[in-house]
Amino acid sequence: MADAALFEFLHMEMVAELWAHHSDPGPGGQKTSLSVLEGMGFRVGQALGERLPQETLAFREELDVLKFLCKDLWVAVFQKQMDSLRTNHQGTYVLQDNSFPLLIRMASGPQYLEEAPKFLAFTCGLLRGTLSTLGIKSLVTASVASLPTCKFQVVIQKT
Amino acid sequence: MADAALFEFLHMEMVAELWAHHSDPGPGGQKTSLSVLEGMGFRVGQALGERLPQETLAFREELDVLKFLCKDLWVAVFQKQMDSLRTNHQGTYVLQDNSFPLLIRMASGPQYLEEAPKFLAFTCGLLRGTLSTLGIKSLVTASVASLPTCKFQVVIQKT
Numbered sequence: 001m002a003d004a005a006l007f008e009f010l011h012m013e014m015v016a017e018l019w020a021h022h023s024d025p026g027p028g029g030q031k032t033s034l035s036v037l038e039g040m041g042f043r044v045g046q047a048l049g050e051r052l053p054q055e056t057l058a059f060r061e062e063l064d065v066l067k068f069l070c071k072d073l074w075v076a077v078f079q080k081q082m083d084s085l086r087t088n089h090q091g092t093y094v095l096q097d098n099s100f101p102l103l104i105r106m107a108s109g110p111q112y113l114e115e116a117p118k119f120l121a122f123t124c125g126l127l128r129g130t131l132s133t134l135g136i137k138s139l140v141t142a143s144v145a146s147l148p149t150c151k152f153q154v155v156i157q158k159t
Numbered sequence: 160m161a162d163a164a165l166f167e168f169l170h171m172e173m174v175a176e177l178w179a180h181h182s183d184p185g186p187g188g189q190k191t192s193l194s195v196l197e198g199m200g201f202r203v204g205q206a207l208g209e210r211l212p213q214e215t216l217a218f219r220e221e222l223d224v225l226k227f228l229c230k231d232l233w234v235a236v237f238q239k240q241m242d243s244l245r246t247n248h249q250g251t252y253v254l255q256d257n258s259f260p261l262l263i264r265m266a267s268g269p270q271y272l273e274e275a276p277k278f279l280a281f282t283c284g285l286l287r288g289t290l291s292t293l294g295i296k297s298l299v300t301a302s303v304a305s306l307p308t309c310k311f312q313v314v315i316q317k318t
Contacts, residue, residue: 006166006236009206013199014173040172047168077165 007077011102014040015118030118037121038128045129048076052133062156065134066093073130091156095127096149103148116144120152127152166236170261173199174277189277196280197287204288207235211292221315224293225252232289250315254286255308262307275303279311286311 018033070082074097083098102119106112120142128140137157144150177192229241233256242257261278265271279301287299296316303309 005207005210009203010166010169013202017195017199036176040176043172044168048164051164
């Protein structure tokens with residue numbers, strides 16, 4: 001049945017609910033809602049990370065961890081793999097999804113681009129939270145050049 | 160991996176978020192959050208219902224529809240079937256789950272019973288929304304006598 005869609009529908013409701021009740025129409029209110037969504041994603045990512053098999057937690061190469069996100073995490077959450085992973089070998093990674101499921105239902109005209117950030121904040125948090133459980137501190141941002149393609153940029157925070 | 164847990168974690172975050180930002184501590188604020196959660200569940204249930212295969216939509220016996228919720232819907236959302244279904248044959252159905260997944264993580268002392276409603280509201284809406292897509296108007300309430308057992312009462316609204 002529809003279990004794969006459950007997360008997607010729930011995510012959509014969450015975004016709608018936060019925007020209906022939380023936001024001032026101004027940029028300040030939008031920023032709050034984005035950071036609430038990011039925070040929820042972070043905690044869900046942490047919790048998912050804690051359920052990983054022990055052998056997964058043992059890999060210590062940064063690149064292996066990123067590959068794990070692109071494959072296992074993405075399949076678990078979105079039933080597909082990330083399309084590409086690039087790195088500058090200095091702690092910055094760009095993960096590209098050519099048809100990001102949480103953007104697919106949006107109309108694809110350029111006028112909808114400005115709506116995209118609210119559909120990306122939760123997932124940025126999800127990546128950051130999973131990385132955190134795996135012992136890696138990071139900053140994660142997302143950008144969309146043309147819907148529904150989406151790039152997540154992960155910048156590792158060296159301690 | 161952890162995909163089965165994704166919904167559970169997300170639901171937990173949603174409840175926490177609504178209680179952190181929406182509620183006055185008084186019963187009025189709690190009521191608002193409960194009805195927001197119920198509404199989100201309703202819309203997710205509707206959306207899930209719309210993805211059902213056409214043959215499912217064709218069954219017209221009320222009892223068949225309820226059996227479908229107990230089996231297919233429950234498996235899709237909770238990876239388990241409902242434990243029992245009873246009816247008075249006059250439009251009232253009691254669906255019992257002996258270990259309702261959204262309550263399992265709660266400590267089981269009787270002092271936690273009063274926290275239970277916030278973990279049930281979304282699912283009441285989910286049942287009502289799926290029924291609505293299947294053409295049945297209903298009222299759905301939930302009650303807990305001892306954690307994590309939970310009963311959902313569905314009262315069909317005749318038109």
